[in-house]
Amino acid sequence: MLSLQDKKLLQALEDTTGIQELSEKTGLPEVAIMRSALNLQDHELATIHEHTQYVIELTKEGETLSHTLPERKVLDILEDTLDMSEISLERSEVNIAIGWLKRKGLITICREGDRLMLQITEQGNQFKSKKLPEEEVLQKIVQGETSADTFSKDVVKNLKSRKAIRVKEKVTRELVPTPKGLQKLKEGIELTEEISQVTPEVIRSQQWMSLGFKPFNIKADVRDIVYGKRHFINQAIEYVRKIWLEMGFKEMTGPIVSSAFWNFDALFQPQDHPARDMQDTFFVSGKADLPDPGLVGRVKAMHENGGDTESSGWGYSWDQTEARKLVLRTHTTVLSAKTLAALKKSDLPAKFFSVGKCFRNEKVDWSHLAEFYQTDGIVVGEGVNLRHLLGYLARFLRKMGISNFRFRPAYFPYTEPSVEAEVYNPYTKEWVELIGSGIFRPEVVIPLLGEDISVLAWGPGFGRIIMDYYTIKDIRELYKNDLKQLKELKLWMW
Secondary structure, three states: OHHHHHHHHHHOOOOEEEEHHHHHHHHOOHHHHHHHHHHHHHHHOOOEEEEEEEEEEOHHHHHHOOOOOOHHHHHHHHOEEHHHHHHHHHHHHHHHHHHHHHHOOOOEEEOOEEEEEEOOOHHHHHHOOOOOHHHHHHHHHHHOEEHHHHHHHHHHHHHHOOOOEEEEEEEEEEEEEEEHHHHHHHOOOOOOOOOOOOOHHHHHHHHHHEEEEEOOOOOOOOOOOOOOOHHHHHHHHHHHHOOOOHOEEEOOOOOOOEHHHHHHHHHHHOOOHHHOOOOOOOOOOOOOOOOOOHHHHHHHHHHHHOOOOOOOOOOOOHHHHOOOOEEEOOOOOOHHHHHHHHOHHOOOOOOEEEEEEEEEOOOOEEEOEEEEEEEEEEEEOOOOOOOHHHHHHHHHHHHHOOEEEEEEEEOOEEEEEEEEEEEOOOOOEEEEEEEEEEEEEEHHHHHOOOOOOOOEOOOOEHHHHHHHHHOOOHHHHHOOOOHHHHHHHOOOOO
């Protein structure tokens, strides 16, 4: 069934087919014309035809070149031979002119002693009295001839390389009546007023009793509506935060700039460890203040000789200057160390998590970035063990939509035992490390808490999970902020 608007458009097709002309004739906007055109096409009364044309526009550079090309300026003063030093143009313009003249075979270049001489060729002499192909095209564009199909492809390519023109795609549409539509026009079309919206006035005046209602096609195609939403990375961050909060964890927060003491030393990482080199860590100018001298002393002793434990430490002379260096945190575990140092016996048992950005001096490629998000977690209390750790990690992975995972023994400097959670990659058909975890070593816990209490710890990055969920193959695509990608990506797994 046709609406009043559809009928008006069909009537206009008797002598007009262009969409813009139809809009002017009916007084309807082009959007409304296209909506009705689709409806007429669904009823096989008209067909929409699209014509694609490539048109040329001059750039600012092109407007300048349309007056005089650099090669024309040189060609006009070149009779037989010419010393390059005698050309009174800017050096950049001379280089451009000579480059194009030589490429077109209009000149040759030879050296006479210390001088570079230009010599005109036979072909160059011919173009002294006639226009160059680029000059002809630029002149025609200025005069209003813009169809790319009318010009030599080589000339258009040259002008594009000189940034003199831009080629745009122009799509024109027309609506052509079908035989069925022409028959409908021949039979005559009755235009009657329709009610498109039931209002109190329509009801009071009883117009609905004498007028027809505008038909609505509930199966008609409608344009996609791009709804407002947060960046998909932020959606994932909020979802991770929600998982830990629902499991009873408290959130840890802190600055991205940290002292080397908290980032490395408090986690029992020796000061000569390769991860503390500039090749792996971003250092920041300035020096940090160290915390409570008692804590610093316990960490120092643990590094040098194992302190009051049975450990032998790392067996070197711990340097306070190294510990005061400022770095962009290389993991959010720095927040776990600070939280442990602030806990009292009465606070236990306790569970904490963090979600934050970390930084590593990595070479950027499809699988590595210099910055990434990580979520850290710790569970502190007497009696917590490896079974609890595996339970927390399994629950987190399942809530993140991962079911095919496994745990295996691993080694990390500040946990013992250590566990790695691996997930199966169906594309590469291999198991991939996702989460590093374990139970903090006494060398970490005792200086921070004052006694050896079990602390479960983990710190996965979740960029790979996001990539798998959105089937993104290159990690750099997570942050390129491509509007098309941001509009089309589905919402996170709420």
